[in-house]
Amino acid sequence: xxxxxxxxxxxxxxxxxxxxxxxxxxxxxxxxxxxxxxxxxxxxxxxxxxxxxxxxxxxxxxxxxxxxxxxxxxxxxxxxxxxxxxxxxxxxxxxxxxxxxxxxxxxxxxxxxxxxxxxxxxxx
Numbered sequence: 001x002x003x004x005x006x007x008x009x010x011x012x013x014x015x016x017x018x019x020x021x022x023x024x025x026x027x028x029x030x031x032x033x034x035x036x037x038x039x040x041x042x043x044x045x046x047x048x049x050x051x052x053x054x055x056x057x058x059x060x061x062x063x064x065x066x067x068x069x070x071x072x073x074x075x076x077x078x079x080x081x082x083x084x085x086x087x088x089x090x091x092x093x094x095x096x097x098x099x100x101x102x103x104x105x106x107x108x109x110x111x112x113x114x115x116x117x118x119x120x121x122x123x124x
Contacts, residue, residue, distance in 0.1 A: 001026045001027070001113075002024060002025070002026045002027045002032065002098050002113035003024070003025045003026045003113075004022055004023070004024055004096045004097070004098060004113060004114065004115035005022065005023045005096075005115055005116070006020060006021065006022050006094065006095065006096045006115045006116065006117060006118040007020070007021050007022075007023070007118060008020040008021045008118060009093075009094060009118030009119045009120045010119075010120070010121070011121045011122075011123065012086055012120070012121070012122055012123070013122070013123050014086060014087050014088060014122055014123065014124050015085060015086065015087075016086050016122070017082070017083060017084045017085075017086065018083045018086065018120060019080060019081070019082050019083070020036070020080065020081040020083065020094055020096075020118060020120070021078060021079070021080055022034070022036075022078065022079040022080070022096030022115060023077065023078055024077045024078070024079065024096075024098065025077060027098075029072075029074050029077040030053050030054060030074045031053060031100070031101060032053060032098045032099065032100065032101070032113075033050060033051070033052060033053060033098070033099050033100075033101060033103070033105065034050065034051050034070075034072055034079045034096070034097070034098050035047065035048070035049060035050035035051070035070075035096075035097045035098075035099075035108070035111060036048040036049050036050075036070060036079075036081045036094060036095065036096060036097070037094070037095045037097055037111075038090075038092035038093065038094045038095065038120075039092055039093050039095070039117075040089075040091060040092040041091075041092075043092075045095070046061065047061050047108035048060070048061055048064055048068065048070075048081070048094070049061065049064065049068055049070040049081065050070065050105050050108070051070045051071065051072050051079070051105075052105055053074075053101055054074065055071065055072050055074075057105050058070055058105070059105045059106050063089075064083075064090075067083065067084050067085045067086075068081060068082065068083050068084070069081070069082040069084075070082075079096055081094070083120070086120075086122045087122060087124075088122045088123070088124045089122075090120060090122050091120060091121050091122050092120060093117040093118065093119050093120075094117060094118050094119075094120050095114055095115055095116075095117045096114070096115040097111035097113060097114050097115070098111065098112075098113040099111045099112055099113065100112075
């Protein structure tokens with residue numbers, strides 16, 4: 001089992017920045033592919049970004065490319081999402097997710113461990 005706990009959400013003005021964190025426990029962190037997803041009110045959950053087990057590869061949704069950066073610190077069992085140039089369309093609950101190795105980083109399915117989410121609200 002993998003336990004994931006997100007933090008760092010909050011209220012920010014359009015154009016601002018936030019950094020989300022996810023603390024992982026329960027499994028060897030470096031053997032997990034990690035990702036961020038988000039779910040806006042009335043919408044389905046959507047993929048945001050993913051990172052390979054040692055951080056050498058990343059994948060981003062087109063809507064956040066250039067503005068968001070996913071990173072990880074395997075020594076600290078931590079995942080991060082740096083979000084810049086935020087706009088109201090980024091308002092959502094952001095979830096940290098994990099899955100075992102073996103699938104392409106560009107496959108956004110198969111994540112079987114999820115955090116409880118952290119709210120990000122961007123005001124205009």
